[in-house]
Each structure stands twice: as C-alpha cells, then as structure tokens.
Amino acid sequence: MSTATATTPVFPTFEQVYQGLAGQIGMLREMAPQPTKSDEQRLKGAVDTLIEETNADEAVWLESCIHCGQCTNACHYFQATGEAKYAPMRKMDLYRRVYQREISPMRWWHRLVSKPVKLSDFEEASELIYDSCSECGRCTMVCPMGIDTASLVHHMRSAMVAAELVPPELAALRMEQKNMGTVFGSSPDALKQMVDTIREQAGVEIPLDKDKADVMVLSSAVDLVANGNGLLATAKIMNHLGIDWTIRSDGFESANFGLLSGDMSLWKHQVDPIIEAAQKVGAKTLVIAECGHAYPALRWNPMLSSGELPFEMMYMSEFLGKQAKAGNLKLRPLEGKVTYHDPCKTGRRGGAFDEPRAVLKAMDADLVELPANKEYNWCCGGGAGIFLLENATRLRDESFKIKIREVNDTGAESVVVSCASCRLNFEAGRQKNHWDKQLHSLVELVADHLIEDETTARGQARGAAA
Ligand code: SF4
Ligand code: SF4
The missing domain is CATH 1.10.1060 (Fumarate Reductase Iron-sulfur Protein; Chain B, domain 2)
Known part of the structure; x- marks a missing residue:
C-alpha cells in the first residue's frame, strides 16, 4: 500500500503534525481575551x-x-x-x-x-x-x-x-490574526523559512514573490507551522506541470478566523490582501490550499463580487481535477481500496465533487464511495472551527464514530481527504479509536504519485523560462 508521506521525509509524519498542533491548541484557552464591554x-x-x-x-x-x-x-x-x-x-x-x-x-x-x-x-x-x-x-x-x-x-x-462570547480557542486565534496578521505564527517570515527549507532539504524550488504569474497559490497555517509536506507537494505538482506560478508573502494565508468566529470585518480584512496580491501579479487563477473553510471565505464571500474579479478561484481539488481531466497529470497507480471524504464546504456547499474523483481516477484508484456521499456526505464533526474547541470534544468524538462506521462499511483501507481541518479531525479520531485506516491528503497523494518523463521535463523547462 502506498502512503502519502512515506516518500517525503523532510517533514514530520501527519501523526506527529497532529500531536504537535494539539499541544498548541491546548494553550489557546489561556490566551483568549476577556470581555471589555458592559x-x-x-x-x-x-x-x-x-x-x-x-x-x-x-x-x-x-x-x-x-x-x-x-x-x-x-x-x-x-x-x-x-x-x-x-x-x-x-x-x-x-x-x-x-x-x-x-x-x-x-x-x-x-x-x-x-x-x-x-x-x-x-x-x-x-x-x-x-x-x-x-x-x-x-x-x-x-x-x-x-x-x-x-x-x-x-x-x-x-x-x-x-x-464577546466567542469560544476561547477561536477568540485567541481571531485576536492573533487581527492584531498580528498571523495564525499560530504563520508570518511572511515563516513562509520564507519554509520555502528555504523545502529548497535546501527537498531540492524543490518555490517561486516566492514573483512580480507576474499566471497562477497564484495560497498556503495555510497548518502547512507553514506544522505540515510542510502540503506546500512541498503543491510545489512539486506546479513545477511538474510547468506552470507559471507564485506564492506571495503579501497574500498567502488561507485560514480565516474572521469567518470561523463570525467577525465579518476580520473576514474581509484577511481576504483583501489576497485579492490585491492576485491582481498585482496578473494571476489568471487563484488556487486555494487544502483548507476547507478558505473556500467559502474566498469563493462564496458575500463581501466580494467574485464573478467580477479578473481571475478565477479554484480549490486545490478543483485545480487538480481540471489538470487530471485535461490529461496533464501522469500518475502512478494507487494501490489498495480507497474511499473519499467530501469536505462539506467544498463539496455540499461548493459542488466540487467530480474533480477529486477525476484525480483518483487518474491514479487508477479502486475508489469505493461512502454509503452517504457527495451532497449527503456526513461532516467529520470538526468543521467550522469545532476541531479546536475543547468544550466540543464529546460531540466531535461521538459524531466521528458515524464516519468510522461509514468508512468501515466500504471495506476501504484508506481515506482520502482534501481539507487540512478534516484531516486533523480524522487523525484525532484515528488515534483516539485505534482505527486501522490510513489517511491521505489529495495534494500529497498526487505529488507522491507523479511520473517524471520527457513531457514533464519539457513542461518544467517551459515553466522555468516563463
Ligand atoms: S423542522 Fe422542518 S421546516 Fe424546520 S428547519 Fe427542520 S426540516 Fe426545515
Ligand atoms: S451541523 Fe447540523 S445543524 Fe449545523 S448545518 Fe450541519 S446538519 Fe445543520
């Protein structure tokens, strides 16, 4: 059985990523602001x-x-x-x-x-x-x-x-993003550091802060402070496709604690620099990292007339699906039976159902659907920030058992997800329940199954020349 992270030893395993983040999440309650008004x-x-x-x-x-x-x-x-x-x-x-x-x-x-x-x-x-x-x-x-x-x-x-009744964990991250512009410390410096680490340790180039590019890609706090494999995988795929792309330090963060907490002004404040950066570089496409809530934060933002922007916005699974459908992704077969979990925000509320499945098809995957899938897929229980809330532990744990039953019913050996928050919640549930399923991120799975050939080399040369 191939695994998503086995071929990228530069960064910790996702199991370790989860454990590290869980420690940081545990400290959020102490950092929450107190009410200031009567x-x-x-x-x-x-x-x-x-x-x-x-x-x-x-x-x-x-x-x-x-x-x-x-x-x-x-x-x-x-x-x-x-x-x-x-x-x-x-x-x-x-x-x-x-x-x-x-x-x-x-x-x-x-x-x-x-x-x-x-x-x-x-x-x-x-x-x-x-x-x-x-x-x-x-x-x-x-x-x-x-x-x-x-x-x-x-x-x-x-x-x-x-x-002033936002739960302490969301309140702490809301204040961090509002006051510092970071989430768990995911600053432009952290991005630069991650780009350098990926170049030095994995030999993969990330075109940071290009003036002009066809595609602008977002990252997320989870990628920058815990799971470098997500950004590494993204870079491998973009370079493989020979795409003229960039990631910008003035607009890279997918996570939006304005949306999650309910703070509309922070929501907009966080989205504006991304839109400005994409316009500045002349991007034709903005690719949103595997961060489920970033999709509604940008694509369905009621404060943005998305249709009037000079670029299209795509979630990572949509971008990969489009490339797979166009025959641009040459991928090794994925071994073993897999199932796919549709993140609520990109699936039921966004309609991105066919694209991730097209990617799995390009890997010749033995995909078996969950009993309730696509529009009727069950939420993993951790969405909309619930993954972070200590008070929601019982509800989250109990509702995840629905997901365990559904996955077990398929007989799949592994679950593919395309949302860092879902993946963290799955990992939490996997560890707590000693569940024997493997978890894959779609973007990491694709990066680990790329076939390098002459076409790829030509594509990369075109990308480098652009
Ligand atoms: S109780 Fe019936 S009408 Fe009311 S929200 Fe539920 S389904 Fe809709
Ligand atoms: S969590 Fe429950 S109440 Fe909330 S949107 Fe989903 S089904 Fe409806």
Whole structure:
C-alpha cells in the first residue's frame, strides 16, 4: 500500500503534525481575551448585529420553519447523541426570538407574548452556535422549506462576536490574526523559512514573490507551522506541470478566523490582501490550499463580487481535477481500496465533487464511495472551527464514530481527504479509536504519485523560462 508521506521525509509524519498542533491548541484557552464591554453593551451589540444582518432570505427562513423535524436526523450531532437540543431547528430559536421581537411585522404581538432577550440567552446559545453546528449544510438538503440553518448559525456567530462570547480557542486565534496578521505564527517570515527549507532539504524550488504569474497559490497555517509536506507537494505538482506560478508573502494565508468566529470585518480584512496580491501579479487563477473553510471565505464571500474579479478561484481539488481531466497529470497507480471524504464546504456547499474523483481516477484508484456521499456526505464533526474547541470534544468524538462506521462499511483501507481541518479531525479520531485506516491528503497523494518523463521535463523547462 502506498502512503502519502512515506516518500517525503523532510517533514514530520501527519501523526506527529497532529500531536504537535494539539499541544498548541491546548494553550489557546489561556490566551483568549476577556470581555471589555458592559453586559448592556454586549447584549445591544448582539441584537443590533442580528437586526443589521437580517435580510429577506433570513426573514423567510426564520418565518418558514414548520417544525416538521425532517432535519433532525440529518445532523451528525443529533445522530451521534440522540439529544433533542442538537436538532437543527433548535439552533435558530434565539435568532428567531430576536427577529420576532425586533423586526417581524408582528413584533408588537411578540413583545407581548415572549420574554425580552438577555445576555444569558446568548451565553446559553454558545453550545448550539459553535460546539454543535459545523455549518455543514446537510440539514438543508432535507428541509422541505429549504431553510439554510448553517447561514443562520453564521449570523448568530456574528452576534456572538458582538456579545464577546466567542469560544476561547477561536477568540485567541481571531485576536492573533487581527492584531498580528498571523495564525499560530504563520508570518511572511515563516513562509520564507519554509520555502528555504523545502529548497535546501527537498531540492524543490518555490517561486516566492514573483512580480507576474499566471497562477497564484495560497498556503495555510497548518502547512507553514506544522505540515510542510502540503506546500512541498503543491510545489512539486506546479513545477511538474510547468506552470507559471507564485506564492506571495503579501497574500498567502488561507485560514480565516474572521469567518470561523463570525467577525465579518476580520473576514474581509484577511481576504483583501489576497485579492490585491492576485491582481498585482496578473494571476489568471487563484488556487486555494487544502483548507476547507478558505473556500467559502474566498469563493462564496458575500463581501466580494467574485464573478467580477479578473481571475478565477479554484480549490486545490478543483485545480487538480481540471489538470487530471485535461490529461496533464501522469500518475502512478494507487494501490489498495480507497474511499473519499467530501469536505462539506467544498463539496455540499461548493459542488466540487467530480474533480477529486477525476484525480483518483487518474491514479487508477479502486475508489469505493461512502454509503452517504457527495451532497449527503456526513461532516467529520470538526468543521467550522469545532476541531479546536475543547468544550466540543464529546460531540466531535461521538459524531466521528458515524464516519468510522461509514468508512468501515466500504471495506476501504484508506481515506482520502482534501481539507487540512478534516484531516486533523480524522487523525484525532484515528488515534483516539485505534482505527486501522490510513489517511491521505489529495495534494500529497498526487505529488507522491507523479511520473517524471520527457513531457514533464519539457513542461518544467517551459515553466522555468516563463
Ligand atoms: S426540516 Fe426545515 S421546516 Fe422542518 S423542522 Fe427542520 S428547519 Fe424546520
Ligand atoms: S448545518 Fe450541519 S451541523 Fe449545523 S445543524 Fe445543520 S446538519 Fe447540523
């Protein structure tokens, strides 16, 4: 059985990467900022945020739930625990109360029959808004009214930012990204250091900070501070294809703790330099690293008119799939039976289903689909930042058992994922459950199966000359 990391000894194994990161995550709670405003200001900020962010879609979703319960079994946190409070429709209760009392046409009536909202209501809602909703969108697939619970939960996260009720781990990383521009210390210096390490130890060149390039690639904090194999693999593939590419130190970070915490201004603040850098280099394509939430942060960003940008944005699995479909990726066969986990943000919410499968086909992989796959794939339980939250440990661990059962049912020996967060959560679950499956990152798998031939050499020469 071939493995994703066995041929790249420059960096630690992913098992070691996970253990190292787990230590850093454990320290985040102590670094979290304390509330700075009065309780009255925090409550007013939360309510005002919901009022401001409620448009026609939100109003319709909040008005139209018929409490049919269809969504209940679709949520992995309910499935895993059987606890009614984790049913998706419960996660919008507080938002609906604010809506009914403050905005709805019948607000005069709701003010007579419902209790005023208090800060303690937002405190109590934290478990539903952060720990038990990965914003996976699975419940929307079965809702007869098409209610997008994930979006409503996201608005609630914005309200929680205003109420200074972001869970400590996300709050600490939000403040780091806001104040320092880094995530776990992933600075431009860390990028430069990683580029040098990859050149010196693996002999692979990374064209850092080119003035002009057809393709601009993003990296992520996980790649820079823990798993250099992700960036190394990306560089090997880009060089192999002879692509005119770059990575820019003024816009490289995929991770976005504005999106994860609910801080809209940080979300935008983090995305703007990436867009500017891509425009500056004249990129035709922006490739987003294997970082699931970076996909909605950029591609589906409500503050960006993505369609009007002079470049297209692609997730790494989409880019690889496009290359595979065009016959540009010549890959050695992948041995053993594998299954593929669709990250919620790129799959169900992004539609990137065919592309990763095209890559596996180019490896002649014996792919066996999970019982629930593509649009109905179960979230791994760690999305939307939940992987980082200590308070969510039980929910995360229990819901991951759904994934274990599903993978075991396929008889696959290994699981391929294309999201660093999913992969970390899978690794956590693998270690905790002494699970005998191997885990692969799609981009690392491709890099480790490249066939070097004359065509490749010609492509590389073209890339070098560009
Ligand atoms: S499926 Fe839709 S309408 Fe039915 S309870 Fe859930 S959110 Fe409400
Ligand atoms: S979006 Fe996903 S995690 Fe959130 S309530 Fe729906 S099914 Fe559950």
